[in-house]
Each structure stands twice: as C-alpha cells, then as structure tokens.
Amino acid sequence: MNYPEELIFTPGPTGTDSRVRETMAASRVNPDADPSFPKFYQKTTEKLGKIIGTKNPVLILNGEGMLGLEASIASLVEPGEKVLCLANGPFGKGLADFVKNYGGQPILVEKSWQRPLQVEDVKKTLEDNPDISLATMVHCETPTGLLNPLEKICSFLAQKKIISIVDCVASLGGDPVEADKNGMDVVLGGSQKALSAPPGLSFLSLSDLAWEKIENRKEPYRGFYLNLKVWKDTWLKNQTFPYTQPAPDIEALSAACDLTLKSWPLVLENHRILAESVRASLLDNGFKLYPESHFASTVTAFLIPENINDLAFRNHLREKYLVQIGGSLGPLEGSVWRLGHMGYNSDAGRIFRALKTLDMAFKDFNITTNLAISFARELD
Numbered sequence: 001m002n003y004p005e006e007l008i009f010t011p012g013p014t015g016t017d018s019r020v021r022e023t024m025a026a027s028r029v030n031p032d033a034d035p036s037f038p039k040f041y042q043k044t045t046e047k048l049g050k051i052i053g054t055k056n057p058v059l060i061l062n063g064e065g066m067l068g069l070e071a072s073i074a075s076l077v078e079p080g081e082k083v084l085c086l087a088n089g090p091f092g093k094g095l096a097d098f099v100k101n102y103g104g105q106p107i108l109v110e111k112s113w114q115r116p117l118q119v120e121d122v123k124k125t126l127e128d129n130p131d132i133s134l135a136t137m138v139h140c141e142t143p144t145g146l147l148n149p150l151e152k153i154c155s156f157l158a159q160k161k162i163i164s165i166v167d168c169v170a171s172l173g174g175d176p177v178e179a180d181k182n183g184m185d186v187v188l189g190g191s192q193k194a195l196s197a198p199p200g201l202s203f204l205s206l207s208d209l210a211w212e213k214i215e216n217r218k219e220p221y222r223g224f225y226l227n228l229k230v231w232k233d234t235w236l237k238n239q240t241f242p243y244t245q246p247a248p249d250i251e252a253l254s255a256a257c258d259l260t261l262k263s264w265p266l267v268l269e270n271h272r273i274l275a276e277s278v279r280a281s282l283l284d285n286g287f288k289l290y291p292e293s294h295f296a297s298t299v300t301a302f303l304i305p306e307n308i309n310d311l312a313f314r315n316h317l318r319e320k321y322l323v324q325i326g327g328s329l330g331p332l333e334g335s336v337w338r339l340g341h342m343g344y345n346s347d348a349g350r351i352f353r354a355l356k357t358l359d360m361a362f363k364d365f366n367i368t369t370n371l372a373i374s375f376a377r378e379l380d
Contacts, residue, residue: 006318009354010326011142011299011340012170013192013199016252017259020197024252031245038239044250047257048203050264051195052168052187053178056205059231060253062246065169065190067226068202070098072165072186075214075221075228076134079103083134084125084162086117088148089141090330091167099136107132113144113332116294119152126160133213134163140171143329145301145338146291147175151182158183163210169193169202173260174271174298174342185210191249194271194298196343197256200249260343271297271346273379278341278351281374290336298342301328303335308365310334316364321357348379 008015031037045058052058061067073095077083083104085096088111096106107129109121117137126132135157140147150166157164165186168177172187173194179187185207192199206214206228214229221227224242234242260267275297279289282302290301304310310327314337318324326338341351356372363369 006322006324007350007353007357008324009340009345009350010324011193011338011342012190014194014196014340014342015344015350016196016198017256017344019259020252020255023255024198024248027248027251029247029251031241031247037245037247038241040254041245041250042239044254044257045203047254047261048189049205050261051173051177051257052189052205053176054180054184054187054205056180056207057236058203058205059228059235060201060203060250062200062243062249063202064199065188065192065202068188068190068204069095069167069169071202071226071228072188072204073098073104073136074102074223074226076163076165076186076210077102077104078217078219080105081134082107082129082132083136084109084122084129084132086121086135086137086153087111088115088117089113089138089144089146091141091143092136092138095136095138095165095167104134113141114146114290114292116146117148117150117153119156122153122156126162132162134165136165136167138167139177140168140175140296140298142170142296142299142338143301143332143336144291145289145296145299147171147294147296149294150184151178154182154184158185161209163207163213170298170342171296174268174346175296176265176268179205191253191256194342194346195253195256195260196345197253198249200246201253256343267346268297271342274341274346274348274351275300277375277378278339278355280378281355281371284374285369285371290332298340299326300339300341301332301336304337305367308367310337313361313365317357317361320364321361323354323357325354325358351375
C-alpha cells in the first residue's frame with residue numbers, strides 16, 4: 001500500500017482536511033478594517049452553537065483550548081469562593097488547580113480514572129458544602145478515553161442554580177453535548193480536536209446565569225486578556241472586538257465547522273460506530289481497554305503490551321510507517337496508548353491504515369496481530 005502522507009492519529013491535534021488548510025492559506029482579511037468580518041465571526045459562532053447544542057452566545061478566543069478553560073475560571077471564580085471540582089482524570093484535577101490559582105477554594109472530588117462521574121458524588125458534596133455556587137468537570141478525559149455521562153449531573157446542578165463549567169474540548173463534534181437540553185452553563189471547546197481545525201483557538205458558550213455571575217462579582221477581576229466581561233462590553237454589546245482577531249485561524253475553523261455540519265448529526269453516529277469497531281478489533285486481538293466503561297467516541301485508550309517500550313515503539317511506528325499515535329499522561333505514561341479517531345480521522349480508510357501499520361509495527365516487535373482485518377469485519 002502506498003501511504004505518502006504522514007497520518008496524525010493522535011487524540012488532537014488531528015490531521016486537517018485540505019479544504020480547511022486551503023481556506024486558511026487563502027485568507028486576505030484585515031479583521032480590524034473589513035466591515036464584513038464581524039458578520040463572518042457571528043456566523044462562525046452560530047455554527048459552533050449548533051455543534052454545542054446551545055442558543056447562548058458563543059465566543060471565539062485567540063488561544064489554544066486551555067485559554068478558554070482558564071478564562072472561564074478567572075472570570076467566574078471570586079477569592080474565597082467554594083467551587084466543586086469533579087475529577088476522574090488529569091484535566092478535571094487541573095481545573096481545581098485553576099480555581100486555587102485565582103483565589104477560589106476548590107472542593108475536589110476525585111474518583112477512579114477508569115470509572116465515570118456520578119450524580120450521587122455531587123449530592124453528597126453539596127450536603128456537606130451548601131454554599132457552593134460553581135462546579136467544574138470534564139466531558140471527555142482524553143488521557144483515559146473515558147466519556148463522563150454529565151447529563152444528570154448538569155441537570156441536577158441547574159436545578160440548584162449552581163453554575164456548571166464543562167470542558168468539552170475533546171468531545172465536541174464527536175459525542176453529543178446538547179448544552180441547553182442538559183443545563184450546561186459554560187461549555188468549552190478547542191479547534192484542534194474533533195473539529196479538526198489547526199490548533200490556536202478556543203471557544204465557549206455562556207448562559208444568562210453565567211453572565212449574571214460575571215457582571216455582579218463582588219470583587220472585579222482585574223485582568224484583561226482572560227476577562228470575559230471585556231467581551232460582554234465589546235462584542236456582545238457593540239459588535240466590536242477587544243483586540244485584533246486571527247482571521248486566518250477563524251476562517252479555517254469556520255470551514256471545519258462546515259464539514260462537520262454538512263452531515264450533522266449523522267457525524268456523531270459515524271464517530272460512535274467507528275469507535276466501537278476500533279475497540280472491538282483491539283479486544284479481538286487480546287488488548288485490554290483502559291476505562292472499564294463509558295468509552296468516548298473520539299479516542300480509545302488501551303494498555304501497552306508487556307515488554308514493549310512506549311517511546312521506542314511509537315518512534316518506530318512514525319519513522320518507518322509514517323503514523324503517529326498518542327501516549328498518555330501522568331501515572332499512565334508508558335503504560336497506555338491512545339488512538340485519536342476524531343474529526344478528520346473519523347474515517348474508515350484512515351482508521352484501517354492506522355491499524356494496518358500497527359499490525360506491521362507489532363510484527364517488527366515479534367507480536368502477531370490482525371487489527372485491520374478485525375476492524376474491517378466489524379464494519380461489514
């Protein structure tokens with residue numbers, strides 16, 4: 001088989017469609033002077049709103065997904081304020097660190113990285129801390145491949161008028177979010193995951209309750225770049241921008257949204273079917289998946305075979321076969337691999353190529369697998 005182009009099969013950043021790259025390269029817009037740019041920006045946020053499942057306003061921020069996470073904490077959390085931080089992975093715990101950095105008091109509820117968060121965990125914590133007004137959580141923990149079932153949790157928090165801040169960076173576009181239906185207040189995404197645009201942009205939607213909290217802070221947040229109130233006073237009120245917008249990046253994101261929405265919501269079903277087939281092929285070949293249940297449709301995490309060195313194998317796979325897969329983070333580093341079948345890579349041909357080259361690389365390490373054949377059979 002002839003595969004001339006390197007396949008980036010990591011759980012973000014992903015490969016990008018040529019139409020997205022060409023749109024970015026062809027950009028000739030001066031966002032500060034072109035009167036049509038605010039309309040274009042607005043239309044792009046409306047596309048993102050459809051993917052998020054919200055009628056709330058959406059902002060696109062000039063920085064990788066982490067910018068949106070930090071901006072939401074910086075703008076909403078006040079010094080001394082208790083914040084419920086649900087965590088069953090490194091990114092959930094990282095939100096608690098943000099809360100602490102901005103003077104809040106994180107009430108951290110840590111659970112197993114292999115099991116989903118439960119609404120019962122929330123209820124018990126609120127009984128002990130009735131003054132909690134904010135909660136943070138992660139929809140898809142990419143280092144583990146686990147998708148948290150947040151519908152019940154966010155609906156419960158909404159009933160209690162507790163503002164939910166939900167990191168959906170790795171799920172948006174690949175797994176259903178439905179923010180408004182599930183009572184999510186702040187929903188955060190990034191350009192480089194399932195939307196398969198170049199890295200560099202974050203975006204978020206905010207409910208009326210979240211905006212009310214931002215505008216009525218007892219102690220105003222004194223920053224500028226991370227201050228969402230600045231966007232309220234400029235973009236949402238006057239259709240002007242607080243600083244120069246990266247037009248080529250936003251045009252690329254808009255093009256990526258068009259590709260996603262072209263078959264929406266069937267694109268979600270496509271992610272689910274292909275993810276299930278990937279997991280089945282791994283199990284058929286004796287591999288063990290990392291999470292016990294609640295698998296994401298955007299990334300699959302599985303245990304590295306014994307006596308295989310993580311970096312040696314992944315470097316071999318890339319150098320000889322031009323395919324990149326992901327390792328993991330923290331305590332899972334060196335013991336878990338991740339396949340990023342999201343967005344551009346949610347494609348049977350690219351997945352088959354990734355699995356076929358894994359078969360060939362395993363053979364080089366004296367391990368016999370038939371991942372590609374198993375995958376193809378699952379799709380029949």
